[in-house]
Amino acid sequence: MTFGIFLLVAALMAGVESVPTISSINNLSSMLMKGYNKNTLPIADFDGKFELNVEVFLVALGDIDEIEERLSTVLMFIYTWNDVSMRWNSSDHSDIQNLTMTWSKVWKPILLVINPHQEATQSHSERTSMTVGYTSDGQARLLELVTFHTTCDLDTTAFPFDIQICSIQLYISENDAYEMRVNPSWSKSGNFEKENGAWKLIGRNIVGGDKSGFVISFQLERKPLFMLVNILLPIIVLALLTPLVFLMPKSSGERVGYAITTLLAISVYMTIISDHLPQNSDPMPLVSIMIFVWYIMNSSSVFIVILNTKINHIKDKRPLPFLLRKFVYLTRRIRRVKRLHVSVTAEGARCLADNNDDDVEKVKVNGNDELPAEKAEEHHHAVVTWQELSVAIDKWCFVLSYLVKILIPVIFFSLMKSKRPSPDKWS
Structure with missing residues (x-):
């Protein structure tokens, strides 16, 4: 009888320890950040290529300024990669499966615009979340909302029945000593609902370039009624x-x-x-x-x-x-x-x-x-x-x-x- 009660108490104690607590999460965060260098590419073998998946979501199609030849768009980027320095055994840490870290303390991709408009300011990026999410196997996820003001060479020969193709040339900043493979794709969850009053989006394309660059293109048809x-x-x-x-x-x-x-x-x-x-x-x-x-x-x-x-x-x-x-x-x-x-x-x-x-x-x-x-x-x-x-x-x-x-x-x-x-x- 006494032995049965002991087993029951032991089982209850084990169940309590398996529930994540603030203390266990803080301990795990401190352990992972010990010796972590956010300036180093998070890859185990530097002879291979670092894989970075970029999912693009079109939030809003802004204005096209025909005079200044400028395209304004709002895009959301969902970055996913594997950080080998952010792996842990969940059974050893109160069964913690997910962990969030402040994005300023960990490695994250830095998006650069190759064809910005000359009047565009540098503060064009807005983080959707201030944290990077990790799973126990090292998979990282970051969301970023960006407002772009880029150049667009307009061909107005057929104005006002013209079709324009505007591109946004992007580059993921990296250390040139290591190779990175960027895999861009459109989000499968859909796109914006609000249409532009002067232009109709009739096509979109995203193409990966050499090294860390990729190009997002929009095909726009002018609405000539006005x-x-x-x-x-x-x-x-x-x-x-x-x-x-x-x-x-x-x-x-x-x-x-x-x-x-x-x-x-x-x-x-x-x-x-x-x-x-x-x-x-x-x-x-x-x-x-x-x-x-x-x-x-x-x-x-x-x-x-x-x-x-x-x-x-x-x-x-x-x-x-x-x-x-x-x-x-x-x-x-x-x-x-x-x-x-x-x-x-x-x-x-x-x-x-x-x-x-x-x-x-x-x-x-x-x-x-x-x-x-x-x-x-x-x-x-x-x-x-x-x-x-x-x-x-x-x-x-x-x-x-x-x-x-x-x-x-x-x-x-x-x-x-x-x-x-x-x-x-x-x-």
């Missing part, structure tokens, strides 16, 4: 309204003012678009070239409107040059009319009437004989006035302006589609 609604569509509508200046009556006096107003409006939109693009010329965005072509066309329209107003107010009776008369005859044939409708002021109408009366009533052959009535009528239709030339110029400029201004966006948008890189098959 630029289309607020900039491109208004400027296209504005460009299509410009040829209407050639339909305005010359007597209104608003033709030149209308043309100059549309020219200034396109200039404003050119400034707005330039504020959203990198300040470089290689490559040049096709949309900027398209708007510049429209700007040149509007400038030409202002010149033509001023010149045509001057032609419409010519009062002398001198005949038009041969090529200009042929130009008016061609316009008559295309429109299938004998004379172009001329809308002029009262003074211009008197001048036009004087010209027609002189040509119809006093038509001579060899300076002597008058033409028959039917021949005189034919000659009347053959007479070309400066005012009719002005109308012909308006007709042709109106039609050609619309054809060119509709054709230009079609050509440029086709080029944008061909210049737009196809998405890579990334995860």
